[in-house]
Amino acid sequence: xxxxxxxxxxxxxxxxxxxxxxxxxxxxxxxxxxxxxxxxxxxxxxxxxxxxxxxxxxxxxxxxxxxxxxxxxxxxxxxxxxxxxxx
Amino acid sequence: xxxxxxxxxxxxxxxxxxxxxxxxxxxxxxxxxxxxxxxxxxxxxxxxxxxxxxxxxxxxxxxxxxxxxxxxxxxxxxxxxxxxxxxxxxxxxxxxxxxxxxxxxxxxxxxxxxxxxxxxxxxxxxxxxxxxxxxxxxxxxxxxxxxxxxxxxxxxxxxxxxxxxxxxxxxxxxxxxxxxxxxxxxxxxxxxxxxxxxxxxxxxxxxxxxxxxxxxxxxxxxxxxxxxxxxxxxxxxxxxxxxxxxxxxxxxxxxxxxxxxxxxxxxxxxxxxxxxxxxxxxxxxxxxxxxxxxxxxxxxxxxxxxxxxxxxxxxxxxxxxxxxxxxxxxxxxxxxxxxxxxxxxxxxxxxxxxxxxxxxxxxxxxxxxxxxxxxxxxxxxxxxxxxxxxxxxxxxxxxxxxxxxxxxxxxxxxxxxxxxxxxxxxxxxxxxxxxxxxxxxxxxxxxxxxxxxxxxxxxxxxxxxxxxxxxxxxxxxxxxxxxxxxxxxxxxxxxxxxxxxxxxxxxxxxxxxxxxxxxxxxxxxxxxxxxxxxxxxxxxxxxxxxxxxxxxxxxxxxxxxxxxxxxxxxxxxxxxxxxxxxxxxxxxxxxxxxxxxxxxxxxxxxxxx
Numbered sequence: 001x002x003x004x005x006x007x008x009x010x011x012x013x014x015x016x017x018x019x020x021x022x023x024x025x026x027x028x029x030x031x032x033x034x035x036x037x038x039x040x041x042x043x044x045x046x047x048x049x050x051x052x053x054x055x056x057x058x059x060x061x062x063x064x065x066x067x068x069x070x071x072x073x074x075x076x077x078x079x080x081x082x083x084x085x086x087x
Numbered sequence: 088x089x090x091x092x093x094x095x096x097x098x099x100x101x102x103x104x105x106x107x108x109x110x111x112x113x114x115x116x117x118x119x120x121x122x123x124x125x126x127x128x129x130x131x132x133x134x135x136x137x138x139x140x141x142x143x144x145x146x147x148x149x150x151x152x153x154x155x156x157x158x159x160x161x162x163x164x165x166x167x168x169x170x171x172x173x174x175x176x177x178x179x180x181x182x183x184x185x186x187x188x189x190x191x192x193x194x195x196x197x198x199x200x201x202x203x204x205x206x207x208x209x210x211x212x213x214x215x216x217x218x219x220x221x222x223x224x225x226x227x228x229x230x231x232x233x234x235x236x237x238x239x240x241x242x243x244x245x246x247x248x249x250x251x252x253x254x255x256x257x258x259x260x261x262x263x264x265x266x267x268x269x270x271x272x273x274x275x276x277x278x279x280x281x282x283x284x285x286x287x288x289x290x291x292x293x294x295x296x297x298x299x300x301x302x303x304x305x306x307x308x309x310x311x312x313x314x315x316x317x318x319x320x321x322x323x324x325x326x327x328x329x330x331x332x333x334x335x336x337x338x339x340x341x342x343x344x345x346x347x348x349x350x351x352x353x354x355x356x357x358x359x360x361x362x363x364x365x366x367x368x369x370x371x372x373x374x375x376x377x378x379x380x381x382x383x384x385x386x387x388x389x390x391x392x393x394x395x396x397x398x399x400x401x402x403x404x405x406x407x408x409x410x411x412x413x414x415x416x417x418x419x420x421x422x423x424x425x426x427x428x429x430x431x432x433x434x435x436x437x438x439x440x441x442x443x444x445x446x447x448x449x450x451x452x453x454x455x456x457x458x459x460x461x462x463x464x465x466x467x468x469x470x471x472x473x474x475x476x477x478x479x480x481x482x483x484x485x486x487x488x489x490x491x492x493x494x495x496x497x498x499x500x501x502x503x504x505x506x507x508x509x510x511x512x513x514x515x516x517x518x519x520x521x522x523x524x525x526x527x528x529x530x531x532x533x534x535x536x537x538x539x540x541x542x543x544x545x546x547x548x549x550x551x552x553x554x555x556x557x558x559x560x561x562x563x564x565x566x567x568x569x570x571x572x573x574x575x576x577x578x579x580x581x582x583x584x585x586x587x588x589x590x591x592x593x594x595x596x597x598x599x600x601x602x603x604x605x606x607x608x609x610x611x612x613x614x615x616x617x618x619x620x621x622x623x624x625x626x627x628x629x630x631x632x633x634x635x636x637x638x639x640x641x642x643x644x645x646x647x648x649x650x651x652x653x654x655x656x657x658x659x660x661x662x663x664x665x666x667x668x669x670x671x672x673x674x675x676x677x678x679x680x681x682x683x684x685x686x687x688x689x690x691x692x693x694x695x696x
Binding site: 008011012015018019022023026029030031034035037038041044045046047048049051052053055056057059060061063064066067068070071074075078082083084085086 | 208374426434
């Protein structure tokens with residue numbers, strides 16, 4: 001039982017760290033990037049002004065990729081710590 | 088018929104069934120296109136599109152009828168991640184997303200993109216903080232989680248109140264949208280259209296609950312995404328921007344910036360206002376450049392995201408997946424399917440604007456002679472129904488940018504006509520708008536009715552009620568709430584988008600922190616959660632009243648669309664303070680939180696609880 005509890009602790013610590021990493025990325029692309037839209041607009045990306053592009057498309061793509069990565073990473077944590085569901 | 092009886096076989100055959108359905112829909116579009124060539128009128132085409140799709144949804148709803156609790160409340164917990172993703176996308180994308188978003192970007196430019204960012208990024212919060220844990224919990228409704236995690240009927244009741252306030256605000260807007268589209272397509276008055284729309288919504292959800300709503304929402308997603316993408320791709324290839332417009336409209340953005348200078352967009356202001364309509368006065372690519380402007384962008388993003396992660400009709404979709412792992416993957420699929428529409432909306436807004444501004448195109452409006460503008464069929468048609476107005480203030484016979492007034496939400500509906508596409512596309516767009524509004528209304532009505540029947544009636548009023556009674560009560564409530572929603576919608580109190588943003592603000596004010604901290608903070612207790620819900624919703628509502636009707640000046644530009652920021656802050660502070668002032672939850676509750684955090688093992692609440 002004790003071993004199981006320490007596994008649970010490891011699982012939760014890794015889960016929490018993963019949460020912090022993903023919410024940091026989320027914060028950058030939800031808020032930080034758009035705060036600097038005007039200077040970013042001076043840069044051209046695929047012919048778009050970058051500030052506009054990030055709000056209309058760039059951040060969205062980051063979120064989609066991020067979520068598939070998150071699902072994969074969290075699943076890996078669950079399996080490595082023996083906390084995954086039985087199939 | 089038989090495939091729906093044999094659930095296992097049905098689930099295995101999903102790709103085939105919906106593949107067949109999509110093929111059938113495309114054949115139907117082809118038949119309509121031929122019928123148009125043969126001389127069918129635009130009105131008849133619109134009628135066929137909306138009527139045919141509603142009949143299909145009703146059929147799916149009828150075939151999915153059930154008398155089992157698990158099927159009625161959580162679709163039997165066997166919806167595969169990808170299909171749940173599609174259903175969530177339809178559940179999520181409302182009439183406002185479909186009809187009003189591109190129009191909002193057209194009128195509002197860059198600051199309006201806060202909706203696009205907010206309504207996608209919110210899913211990061213759903214996936215990381217909430218959905219997998221709520222799935223592990225095994226609840227039927229969101230108040231079910233609050234009531235069990237914190238214990239006691241008062242906490243459960245508070246959650247029901249927040250849910251009803253947020254979802255009801257939202258559902259009236261959706262019923263309003265179905266009424267608008269139904270009345271136009273079926274050629275009936277708005278008042279009749281609303282009740283027809285409601286009848287369609289109820290047929291999809293009443294007999295089969297969550298199971299029926301799930302399978303109709305998948306069908307509705309397919310219709311709405313086809314209807315959104317086809318006109319944009321067609322228009323883009325017609326203008327020489329290629330077949331993948333989302334990647335290629337950068338040039339159009341730049342071209343608009345040049346045209347805006349010559350046409351004096353933002354310089355010319357309308358000398359007088361036209362009620363309900365607006366002239367274009369903001370630059371397409373004009374990001375906020377003041378501190379308050381930045382705060383307004385960031386707070387709108389934050390409100391839409393935290394609202395996403397608190398709206399019960401979205402969270403409950405993840406109760407239907409077969410496992411915790413599937414719930415997590417399903418959030419990613421949901422976002423991908425939503426992304427398909429949201430990264431197209433700015434492209435649509437940009438192309439439509441270019442059509443109107445670019446003098447070298449035959450569709451140009453601004454800077455053209457008044458007589459030429461009035462000769463456009465779409466201008467005449469939408470003027471008649473009050474969707475736009477041209478007033479030559481300075482009498483020079485030329486339409487300047489400040490002389491052309493339009494209602495933002497006609498952009499999507501009128502785009503096929505503006506670009507000169509055939510009527511079959513307009514019919515398709517009407518069917519798509521109908522699908523978007525119906526699917527969201529279904530999810531919302533079900534969320535409200537399930538909370539009232541499961542949490543209020545069964546858990547609090549009559550815990551001995553048998554399955555048959557519970558399901559009858561659930562259905563009666565569904566009809567009553569739908570009727571109440573339609574009655575309120577027929578009063579036409581606010582524009583579609585105003586009410587939608589409010590729903591997000593209400594939800595985040597009352598539910599965001601009690602839900603998140605219920606999983607992530609073991610110490611959080613009942614008194615804290617109740618304080619968080621009551622004070623959050625109370626302060627949020629007070630602030631809304633003060634800035635909307637009470638004449639108070641908004642703090643740092645936080646206006647009535649963003650009142651959730653104030654409500655959620657009050658909720659967080661009160662929840663933390665009250666929790667720390669009162670004893671920690673008992674060992675049993677803390678162990679329950681430990682169990683929720685790991686996917687392995689039984690759900691906290693058993694099936695048919």
